[in-house]
Amino acid sequence: MQLPTTDSNELSLIYLHIPKCGGSFIQKTFAPYSEACPTIQWDDARGHLTYLEYLRVFENHGEDIHHNQIMTVVRNPWAWHVSWFNYVRRDRWGKRSGLKVEHKLFRRMSFDDYLNWLDDDNAPQSPQGYLKKQQSDWVCDEEGQIRVDHVLHQECLLQELQTLIAQLKIDVSPTANRVNVSTKDDYRSYYSQRGIDLVASRHRRDCELFGYKFSDQPQAS
Structure with a gap:
């Protein structure tokens, strides 16, 4: 999804959604920008795909997933x-x-x-x-290395998301209310x-x- 930043540029961000890890909160925060995200627009990119699955989907569309920042949320197992x-x-x-x-x-x-x-x-x-x-199955490559840029924790999601937004200079404001x-x-x-x-x-x-x-x-x- 293309997000406006506070310095008038745009940031391309992919949200890799591990199920049951605060996804509704993330999607609400970045709406309506998420509707333009390839993971929503492309039929073969929908659902709770892993990093390796996304990698193949982006390659099939002639795109490099690492031209985007990738974020995810994990949770106490x-x-x-x-x-x-x-x-x-x-x-x-x-x-x-x-x-x-x-x-x-x-x-x-x-x-x-x-x-x-x-x-x-x-x-x-x-x-x-x-x-x-394992949740790491969603974010690791074949060698077991994390391949997403930002890993947030569901237990302190609001605070970590606010920190990430400030770090990336994204011009959005997360809601303080958790849902679902x-x-x-x-x-x-x-x-x-x-x-x-x-x-x-x-x-x-x-x-x-x-x-x-x-x-x-x-x-x-």
Whole structure:
């Protein structure tokens, strides 16, 4: 999306949307500029694509994705799974999420049952496979290196977004109101030690790259 800056120039910014990481807030902040973004305009660029998927899409359109600044938002993995679980099980027939298989399963599950499903790589799931991924799968290349320019943290999103806007001299103002929060509970109350360890193991790279621990706030980059 082409964004006006305070020095009368324009900045081309791509938002790489990891699901359940504050995307509605980001999209609201940059509207209406987001409607002109290739990730919205191009049919093959829509959805929660990874960096590698975007790279191929931009190449197919004869464009270099790195002619743009790329930003994303990440989230504490333990909170991420609580949000997914509550969102999908309430998403009637999986219409909003597109995760029909997961909705059918989760609506009858406890959170412990969900963790058992998560730990079973042969369990039924929708083709997107979102919940079995690490968040870093969205932002890394084949060598596991982060290829986005700006990584914000959902836990302190407003403050970090304001800092980024000032740094890039973007002429927009983020709203102070967060929207579309799936879970208001403390995510820590959902977990036994087994669940804590399971998510830590499955999201080892996320924790290493983004500074997350079970009960800690992230180390802002």
